[in-house]
Amino acid sequence: MLSINIFNLPLIIAGLIFYFRSSAGKAYRALGWAFIVLYLLFTITNAKPYFLAPAYPFLLSGGAVICEQAWRKWLKRTYVIALSLSGLLFAPMALPMLPPATFEHTYSVLTAAGNGGAGQHSGGIFPQYLGDRFGWEEMAQTLARATQQLPAGQRAQACIYASNYGEASALTFYRATYHLPPVISGHNNYYLWGPGQCSGTVLITIGEAPSFLQQEWSSVKTVDTYRCHYCIAAEDQLPVTICTQPKFSGSLSHIWSRLKFFG
Incomplete structure (x- = not known):
């Protein structure tokens, strides 16, 4: 207020x-x-x-x-x-009253220092509650391109791991449109829902640091970078990686507790 x-x-x-x-x-x-x-x-x-x-x-x-x-x-x-x-x-x-370019030109000075406290700090052009209206379909398209890079055999085993519930829910929404693999996440309720049938043999991730992923997979390749000019800073310049050759034995459920993030 x-x-x-x-x-x-x-x-x-x-x-x-x-x-x-x-x-x-x-x-x-x-x-x-x-x-x-x-x-x-x-x-x-x-x-x-x-x-x-x-x-x-x-x-x-x-x-x-x-x-x-x-x-x-x-x-x-x-x-x-x-x-x-x-x-x-x-x-x-x-409220989303202005075209994005007009808002950027006239109001972005108020959001540059973390949106002036208006909602969560975004560090972007828009406050988070407006910045989160951008880029979701483009994110799904980026993940679809990464999926298509896989051989057919790996594509059949692949899952997408999103770094937060916003990404996971958006990718799930567009999953049928862009023929995406199953989407999972360790964030909030997505952690409680578990990895499902995802084995972790082939995992496509967005927003996760390769150094973190290398702890659990021998092969971690950054294949793309997702960019979103009007998104909040945390949803811009995100690495898209393909992880194969897991170091853990069994399925992804064996390391699921290490992927938990509540916040």
């Missing part, structure tokens, strides 16, 4: 005053405590910033009551005008 529009701050502070200092807010004080508890919990656990977003209406509504009852008429009008104009100014930071 604050990172997208700093003019929300007076209303948020007023909301805390409403719940903890005003008689009118006493009956609803549990909402104020709910916000504080959630804020502390998410801060301590290093949760994603947007987890707290549904709790902000508690403060905005309480702050609006204070604004209506206690602020002078001229201050209320001035604040509403400032909030409205700044909302229009910062709306493209929250």
Whole structure:
């Protein structure tokens, strides 16, 4: 809320005053405590910033009551005008309103230092919640080209290992369109779903460092690099590798626990 529009701050502070200092807010004080508890919990656990977003209406509504009852008429009008104009100014930071090139030219300065705190730090042109709208089909096309490089025998044994759930879900979505092998990942719920029928004999990976893969496979060849100009930095310049000759015995399930990544 604050990172997208700093003019929300007076209303948020007023909301805390409403719940903890005003008689009118006493009956609803549990909402104020709910916000504080959630804020502390998410801060301590290093949760994603947007987890707290549904709790902000508690403060905005309480702050609006204070604004209506206690602020002078001229201050209320001035604040509403400032909030409205700044909302229009910062709306493209929250919604896909502009062509990508226009956004890059006019707003990328606000995202260059990790999107100014608006959502997760992206280090790219767009905040993550906008940057993650780009490049998924192109990623699937890149993996399809890598798959086609394999001999037919290896192609039949191949699986794709994605470095995170976003990549894995996107590649699964486009799997039928581009005739991709099964897609797996060690990230979050994908880890719980396991490697399925993937033996690990032939593994195509995206976004994994070759030095890490060389710990488990004797042959690790980088065959392509996925590029996405408008994606967040973590989804640009990703190595695409083909791993063969596994060092582990048995199937991929034997090393699955070492591929776990929750976050």
